[in-house]
Amino acid sequence: MPELPEVETVRRGLESVLVDARFDRVEQRRADLRFPFPERFPERLTGQRVISLGRRAKYLLAALESGEVLIMHLGMSGRFIIARAGANVKNPGEFLHRAGQQDRHDHVIFTMSNGATITYNDARRFGFMLLTAGNELQAHKLMRNLGVEPLSEDFSPDYLAARCGAKKTSLKAALLDQRIIAGLGNIYVCEALFRARLSPRREASSLALGSGAASMRARRLVPKIKSVLEDAIAAGGSTLKDFHAPEGELGYFQHSFAVYGREGLECARPGCGGVVKRIVQGGRSSFYCPRCQR
DNA sequence: AAGAACTCCTGTTGGC
DNA sequence: TGCCAACAGGAGTTCT
Known part of the structure; x- marks a missing residue:
């Protein structure tokens, strides 16, 4: 959840x-x-x-x-x-x-x-x-292999490109890997990829390709990951099924989803005209617009 | 040794 | 209405 x-x-x-x-x-x-x-x-x-x-x-x-x-x-x-x-x-x-x-x-x-x-x-x-x-605590089994906090300064395009550089797996799977980025889950990976116009199917290593240590794509993606998380925190999280804050307030970021749970609906990007698709990666749903996410 | 598949458990939803 | 399969925000463990 x-x-x-x-x-x-x-x-x-x-x-x-x-x-x-x-x-x-x-x-x-x-x-x-x-x-x-x-x-x-x-x-x-x-x-x-x-x-x-x-x-x-x-x-x-x-x-x-x-x-x-x-x-x-x-x-x-x-x-x-x-x-x-x-x-x-x-x-x-x-x-x-x-x-x-x-x-x-x-x-x-x-x-x-x-x-x-x-x-x-x-x-x-x-x-x-x-x-x-x-x-x-730091040496605890559950803590010691965690990657960077995505909202910290340490999470930079250079970091992401370096950690994805040799990965054969999909970009979606890499972003869900808690050893690389700690705290992202299925919804916010889908939403960040949409904002960055990157396909979840792209090979993770392709983030490191291009000019410079961090490619254009890594430079595009990192700020989108940060902004989607910041926006969601400001909204009190997302309420699906029954999430609510401890005193009963409902988060409302779910109203801002551009792709998550929107299979078959028109792409939210103005002028795109694509249709949101759902695919399964690693047994989990990925939602994206095949037209504007490449 | 990386990457994918499987696993835990219950509840909800959608199709027939 | 009932029944059943598919699916759900995670992640450690086990396989290939």
């Missing part, structure tokens, strides 16, 4: 109820999600104050007073639901009608010292929560 913009939206929502608060109570309602929960998970959190809540790729990282870091990943369907102290009743939609109720997919419930209740719900259970020592 969530790609970088959605995870960042969740991070911002959780920050205000998590940081500086302590875990008063942790209810772990099953033994595992994608992975087993850590040993003595509730005990290791209870009483701990949260120092900060960060994000790396699609991971949320809560630094604890104990020195441990709580690593959380939402998988495809994971979400957090916040109920603040004094139960505000003005949240819309599903959030309202399920207030006070339990869902069979509510797997973890945090009760914080500020009175907030934070519920982790995940139907497909591809998400997970792990604990690791803060000083071992």
